Amino acid sequence: MAKKIKILNIAGSPVYIGQSALEELRYNLNTIFASKETFFILVDENTDKHCYPQLVAIVPQIEKAYKIVVPSGEENKTLTTCEQVWNQMAVAGANRKSLLINLGGGMISDLGGFAASVYHRGMQYVNIPTSLMSMIDASIGGKTGVDLYSLKNQIGLFAPPAAVYIWPSFLATLPHRQLLSGYAEMMKHALIADADFWRKLISMPMAVISNWDDYILEAIRIKSDIVNRDPYEEGERRLLNFGHTLGHAFETYSLRNDKSAITHGEAVAMGMICEAYISYRVAGLSHTGRDELVKHLLLNFNHYKIPVEAIDELVEITNYDKKNRKGHAMMTLLRDIGQAVEGQQIEPAMIRESLFRYTNFSESAQ
């Protein structure tokens, strides 16, 4: 990708990807966004410290934007934080002709996208993702929202950003654990749609990847193809939810029970292990495919250990999954590596069985 820029159209939003992406933003602020009356920039304390100065160095107009800093972390992706954002925007005179610039990981783009989209019945926002997770997934596709009682993304709407600017150099300051978190979604993108990309990912340890540009582009293309065919998740887009029914359950469980919660990607990685087991039991994934998937996930991610007593709570959490239909869990499963099928109705007994296997496996792996 080098210095060049790629421009994709994803669910109606132009997405600029590459080392010149921020120059594109600088230009757009003086052209397509020149009529905006006021500018706001949303950051958390980490992206304020690490990313904001880099952004201002390339896009000096950003200094004129009113800065809103929210505390980092999934536990702050809430309506309470949204209310703080709305209050600050209101006091600073935001209106429908303002623009909100989200500079951060998926927590910031989900929350900021939601906050902007309902403020004054909708003001425009752009995303500048700074984590691998948000570059390849959260910032694109138009899903916005916040959690409710630690249940993931219960409040939100589809509201595409006016544009997305992906500048991979932001990854230089991203902590390794957060890089790994995004890598989990990258593995998922490969697993559901592209066996060749999966082989490429497992052909070398993640730690030796120094230039992420091409990986980012490949992962985005997978999501883009799916989202453009089904922007409102009426069918095919659900493929992207592989690993997420149980992944979200692990994440909610951890937010409620652990002093320091696991990351979204760690939760999705564990969710994929369980859902690979279910795929093997009911969707045709081979024994070999399942074992390969589990092996490579565990090479990268620590096994998140849960006690057997946690299984009831985890199954209960899946009752709140947004994909459920008429009270039944609906999952995306793998038929093969690189080939997924959505809309699979799974009984609680099967979810319980997968978690029981996971728990035993976890105990024997200690």
Ligand SMILES: NC(=O)c1ccc[n+]([C@@H]2O[C@H](COP(=O)([O-])OP(=O)(O)OC[C@H]3O[C@@H](n4cnc5c(N)ncnc54)[C@H](O)[C@@H]3O)[C@@H](O)[C@H]2O)c1
């Ligand atoms: N809307 C979607 O389609 C979609 C898709 C996938 C994930 N998500 C959501 O995204 C969220 C997870 O995103 P995330 O993994 O980016 O988490 P995050 O936004 O919480 O960021 C992780 C941590 O990294 C820090 N950080 C981010 N960029 C940094 C940088 N360049 N340098 C230093 N520190 C940096 C953040 O401050 C935070 O502490 C979850 O809420 C998940 O539900 C949404």
